[in-house]
Amino acid sequence: MLSWSQNGYPMRILERGMLFVSSEMKEMMMLDLSSIDLEMLAVALEDHSYESSWWFDPATGALEFCSVDDDPEDFESRDVVYVHPEDSREAYQDMVEFTRLVGEARTRDLLSRAIEGRGAFRRFKDTLFEFPELREEWFSFHDRRSQRRALEWLADRSLVAGDAIRGTLASLDDHPKRVGPLGAEGIAELAAAGLGDLYGDRLVRVVLYGSHARGEAGSESDIDLLVVLGDMDSPWEELRRMDELLWRLSFEHDVTLSALPVTENQFRRSGKPVLAEARSHGKTVA
Numbered sequence: 001m002l003s004w005s006q007n008g009y010p011m012r013i014l015e016r017g018m019l020f021v022s023s024e025m026k027e028m029m030m031l032d033l034s035s036i037d038l039e040m041l042a043v044a045l046e047d048h049s050y051e052s053s054w055w056f057d058p059a060t061g062a063l064e065f066c067s068v069d070d071d072p073e074d075f076e077s078r079d080v081v082y083v084h085p086e087d088s089r090e091a092y093q094d095m096v097e098f099t100r101l102v103g104e105a106r107t108r109d110l111l112s113r114a115i116e117g118r119g120a121f122r123r124f125k126d127t128l129f130e131f132p133e134l135r136e137e138w139f140s141f142h143d144r145r146s147q148r149r150a151l152e153w154l155a156d157r158s159l160v161a162g163d164a165i166r167g168t169l170a171s172l173d174d175h176p177k178r179v180g181p182l183g184a185e186g187i188a189e190l191a192a193a194g195l196g197d198l199y200g201d202r203l204v205r206v207v208l209y210g211s212h213a214r215g216e217a218g219s220e221s222d223i224d225l226l227v228v229l230g231d232m233d234s235p236w237e238e239l240r241r242m243d244e245l246l247w248r249l250s251f252e253h254d255v256t257l258s259a260l261p262v263t264e265n266q267f268r269r270s271g272k273p274v275l276a277e278a279r280s281h282g283k284t285v286a
Contacts, residue, residue, distance in 0.1 A: 019062065031058070031061045031154075031159055032160075032161050042143070042146035044056075053066045055082055056082075058064035058080070086153075092121070095246065099112055102181065104183030151169055187249060188206065191245065195286070203227070203228075208223070208283045209274075209281065210222070224260070227242065229261060229263055232261060235260075
């Protein structure tokens, strides 16, 4: 059985003088990143099978699989690096962060419940089968995260030059702000951001109300927004002011956005049914 150094090399390799080579020699001995199958290394790092293992050849960049039919001692006797599986909490955190990015509230809630408690991985995958497009986005998201971890594994063991690692890491660093369809709440938040730019300090809050706030919306339901302003001379003038923003978002997301501008005093004190409902069932999005 071999003993291992902190960077994953067998100690007997280090005993041959690798600890004492110059920095120039170390760089010459490093692998070209293109010679390494990052996707396969990512798979190896997530393989927690008790009956098999993965080994990395630091001379060629090749990954070798040791199955139940192979003798592990054949690998242990060679100058190859054992690929220790990463902590399963890393993969779980991927699910947590992906779920936070889901724009549609109902889908986000289903995934949030799926990853609670034992069996989270299976329930998460089963839930994603209901959303084929979102499932593809999950694969892309998880692939980027797992390849980042594979790059970090190589960097920790000084197997590839730092510049190559940093350049590839940078290309994998474009995490989306949202995934999947935005849903009414997500679109309302976009509208609220645009209204904030339009009104500045005059904008007090934006409230999503109506069928989407009550959870009773159909596929053709409007997204109703209450735009609460500090002061207002004419609601018609305010509607003209926000018309271009609402039309653009409606067109981009294939929905109908409607807005009702009111003052803060009207929102708090008016007995009109629409305002009473917005106070009791509405969701503040900004």
